[in-house]
Amino acid sequence: MAYATEEILRTLVLAGVGVLWLVTPIGFVISALLLVVAFSYRQTIRAYPNGGGAYLVAKDNLSTTAGLVAGAALLIDYVLTVAVSIAAGVAAITSALPSWHDHKVALALGFVGVVMLGNLRGVRESGRIFAVPTYFFLASMFTLLAVGAYRVLTGSVVEAPAEPQAAAAASTLTSFLLLRAFSNGCMAMTGVEAISNGVPAFKPPEEKNAGTTLLIMSALCVLLFMGTTLLAHAFSLVPVHDETVVSQLARSVFAGRGPLYYAVQAATMLILVLAANTAYQDFPRLASVMARDRFLPRQFMNQGDRLAFSNGILVLSVLAGVLIVAFGGDTHALIPLYMVGVFVSFSLSQAGTCLRFTRSRDAGWLRHALLNGVGAALTSVVLVIVAVTKFAEGAWLIVALIPVLVLHFKGVRRHYDNVAAQLSMRDWTPETTQSNTVVVPVSGVHKAVVRALRYARSLSTDVQAVYVETDPAATEAIRADWVRWGEGVPLVILRSPYRSLMEPLLDHIEKVEAERPASFVTVVLPEFVPSRFWHHLLHNQRALLLKAALLFKPNTIVISVPYHLDA
Numbered sequence: 001m002a003y004a005t006e007e008i009l010r011t012l013v014l015a016g017v018g019v020l021w022l023v024t025p026i027g028f029v030i031s032a033l034l035l036v037v038a039f040s041y042r043q044t045i046r047a048y049p050n051g052g053g054a055y056l057v058a059k060d061n062l063s064t065t066a067g068l069v070a071g072a073a074l075l076i077d078y079v080l081t082v083a084v085s086i087a088a089g090v091a092a093i094t095s096a097l098p099s100w101h102d103h104k105v106a107l108a109l110g111f112v113g114v115v116m117l118g119n120l121r122g123v124r125e126s127g128r129i130f131a132v133p134t135y136f137f138l139a140s141m142f143t144l145l146a147v148g149a150y151r152v153l154t155g156s157v158v159e160a161p162a163e164p165q166a167a168a169a170a171s172t173l174t175s176f177l178l179l180r181a182f183s184n185g186c187m188a189m190t191g192v193e194a195i196s197n198g199v200p201a202f203k204p205p206e207e208k209n210a211g212t213t214l215l216i217m218s219a220l221c222v223l224l225f226m227g228t229t230l231l232a233h234a235f236s237l238v239p240v241h242d243e244t245v246v247s248q249l250a251r252s253v254f255a256g257r258g259p260l261y262y263a264v265q266a267a268t269m270l271i272l273v274l275a276a277n278t279a280y281q282d283f284p285r286l287a288s289v290m291a292r293d294r295f296l297p298r299q300f301m302n303q304g305d306r307l308a309f310s311n312g313i314l315v316l317s318v319l320a321g322v323l324i325v326a327f328g329g330d331t332h333a334l335i336p337l338y339m340v341g342v343f344v345s346f347s348l349s350q351a352g353t354c355l356r357f358t359r360s361r362d363a364g365w366l367r368h369a370l371l372n373g374v375g376a377a378l379t380s381v382v383l384v385i386v387a388v389t390k391f392a393e394g395a396w397l398i399v400a401l402i403p404v405l406v407l408h409f410k411g412v413r414r415h416y417d418n419v420a421a422q423l424s425m426r427d428w429t430p431e432t433t434q435s436n437t438v439v440v441p442v443s444g445v446h447k448a449v450v451r452a453l454r455y456a457r458s459l460s461t462d463v464q465a466v467y468v469e470t471d472p473a474a475t476e477a478i479r480a481d482w483v484r485w486g487e488g489v490p491l492v493i494l495r496s497p498y499r500s501l502m503e504p505l506l507d508h509i510e511k512v513e514a515e516r517p518a519s520f521v522t523v524v525l526p527e528f529v530p531s532r533f534w535h536h537l538l539h540n541q542r543a544l545l546l547k548a549a550l551l552f553k554p555n556t557i558v559i560s561v562p563y564h565l566d567a
Contacts (some may be wrong), residue, residue, distance in 0.1 A: 004030070006245035007184035007228045009237065015177055017238055026182050027229035031222045033378055034189045037346060038218035040375030043368050044353045049207040054284060054349035059293075061359075063350035065406065071290050072405035073344035076398060078286075080338045081190065082320035085279075086111045087331040088244075089272030095247035096257070096265040098144035104329040116317040117207045119280040120310060137271035138220070138288045140264045140418055145227040147260075148253040152234045157252075180389040183339060184383060188225045190342055211462060244268075276320075284312025294416040295409040336393035343383035344402065350376035436460040436520045437512055440489070440507055441546065442467050444474075445481040448563035453487040453527035455561050459522060466492045466508055470499045501542065506549055513555060521556050528563040 008023050030127055040447060048056055054074055059067025092106045094101040151157050202209040228249065235252045250264040251257060284300070288309050291300035301313045327333040354372035357365045387395055438456040442449050442465050449465075456463045465486065469475045482491050494504040513521050519560065525543045550556050 004185050004188035008181045010239045011181035030185045030319035045210050054345035057352035058348040061355045068406045069408045070345050071400045073341035077204040077341035078283035079319045081279040082276040083323040084334045085272050085275040087329050089269045092269040095243045106441045108329045119160045133270035137267040140267040148231040179385050183389045283316045284309030287312040294413050336390045339386040340395050340398040360484040438463040438522045440465045440524045442551050448526040452561040456524045463489050465489050468494045468496050468501050468504050523558045525560045
C-alpha cells in the first residue's frame with residue numbers, strides 16, 4: 001500500500017503530468033480486484049485450515065508440478081517481500097533525512113538483521129514486538145488522511161508545482177503504459193496470500209481468526225490505498241527521485257516537516273520494515289512443508305530452541321541481503337521482479353480451490369466455486385499483464401527462475417526417493433562378511449600409535465601397521481622401536497621414491513580390499529588432539545585428508561583413535 005500509489009504515478013508521469021488523474025480510476029480497479037481476491041482466499045483458508053497456501057492447494061487439486069510452480073513462486077515472492085519492504089522502509093527514512101541517502105544499503109542490511117533476530121526468538125515473541133508499530137502506523141496514516149481530507153473539503157489545498165524533469169519526459173499515453181501503471185499498482189495486493197499460508201500461527205480457532213484477519217487487513221489496505229491515491233491526486237503530487245510520495249503528501253498536508261510529518265515517516269518506515277515479518281513467518285513454514293514432501297533439504301524441517309524454523313529464517317535473510325546489495329537498495333529496481341511470483345500463486349491457488357469445490361459438491365459448492373473461478377480468471381489476466389509489461393524490466397528473470405527451481409525440487413525428490421529405495425529392507429538379504437582386516441597407518445612410534453594398535457587388536461586378529469618410507473634412516477629407527485612397542489602387530493613398509501605419503505597408502509588399502517573381497521577393511525587412524533584449538537595450525541592434517549580420500553570406498557571403515565594432549 002505505502003508504495004503502490006507511487007509506482008502508479010511514476011509510470012503515468014512518463015506521459016506527462018496531465019494524465020496523473022488516471023491514478024484514481026486505476027486505484028479503484030485495483031481495490032475491487034483486491035477485495036475479490038481477499039474473499040476468494042477466505043474460502044481457501046476454510047478449505048485448507050492447516051496452511052500451506054497455494055502450494056498445497058495446487059498440488060492437491062491440479063498436479064504436483066503445478067504445486068511446485070506455486071511453491072517456487074511463493075518462495076521467490078517471500079524473498080522479494082523482505083528486500084522490497086525493507087528497501088521501501090529505508091526510502092521513508094532517507095526522504096525525511098536526505099543526508100542518509102548514501103547509506104541506504106547499510107541501513108537495509110541492518111534492518112534485515114534486526115527482523116531476523118526477532119524471528120529467531122520465536123513466532124509468539126516476534127508477534128508481540130510488531131504489534132505496537134502496526135497500531136502506530138494506522139493512527140498516523142488515519143490522521144494524515146483525515147487532515148488531508150479536511151484540507152480538500154475546506155479548499156485549503158496548495159498544489160505542488162510540476163517537476164521540470166517530468167514535463168521534459170512527457171510522451172504519448174499508450175495502452176501499454178496504462179497497463180504498466182496498473183501492474184505497478186497491483187503491488188497493493190501483496191500480502192493477501194500470506195495469511196492462507198500461515199493459518200496455524202493464529203490462535204484457536206485458527207481458521208476463523210485467519211479469515212477475520214484477512215478481511216480486516218484487506219479493508220484497511222483498500223481504505224489506506226485509496227485514501228493515499230485520492231489525496232495524491234488532490235494535492236497534484238508528482239513522484240521525484242529522492243523523496244517518496246507518502247513523504248510529499250505528509251509534507252503538503254501538515255504544511256512542512258513538523259512533528260506530525262516525522263511521525264508519519266517513522267510509522268511508514270516501521271510498518272514497511274516489519275512487513276517483512278510476514279515473509280519471515282511464511283517462507284520457513286512453506287519450506288518446511290516442502291521439505292516434509294521431500295522437495296527441499298530436510299534441514300528446513302529443523303526447529304530451533306524457540307520452535308522457529310531457524311534454517312529457513314537464515315536462508316531468507318541471506319537471499320534478501322544479496323538482493324538488497326545487488327540492486328543497491330533501490331525499491332524501484334526491485335519491484336519489476338516482484339509481481340510475477342505473486343500472481344502465479346494467486347492464479348494457481350484460486351484455480352485449485354475452484355476445482356476442489358467442483359469435485360466435492362459440498363453444500364453451497366457452486367457459489368464457492370464461482371467466486372474462486374472469478375478470482376482465478378481475474379488474477380490470470382493480471383498475471384499476463386504483469387509478465388508482458390514488466391518482462392523487459394526484469395520480470396524475465398523470475399519467469400526463467402521458476403522452472404529452474406521446479407527442476408531443482410524434482411531433483412531433490414529423486415535423490416530422497418533413490419536413498420529410500422537403496423536403504424529399504426524389502427527383498428534384501430544381508431551380505432555374508434567373512435572377516436575384518438584392520439590397517440593402522442603410522443608415522444612413527446609414540447603413545448598415540450600404541451593406543452591405536454591396542455584398539456585395533458580389540459577389533460580383529462588380522463591387524464597390520466603401515467609405514468610409508470620417505471627417509472631410510474627414520475625407517476631403521478622405527479624398526480628398532482617396533483620390536484618393543486609394536487604390540488606384536490606386523491609392520492608393512494611401503495616405499496615412496498617420490499616422497500608421496502597418500503598415494504602408496506591408498507594403493508595398499510586397495511590391494512588389501514582386492515585380496516579380501518568379502519571382508520571389511522577398517523582403517524584405524526592414530527590422532528593426537530591439542531589442548532588449544534589454534535595448536536591444530538601447527539600440525540599437518542594428514543588424517544583429515546585420508547578420511548576424505550577413503551569416504552567414498554564402499555567396504556572401508558575409518559575410525560579415529562584420539563590421544564588428548566595436556567595444556
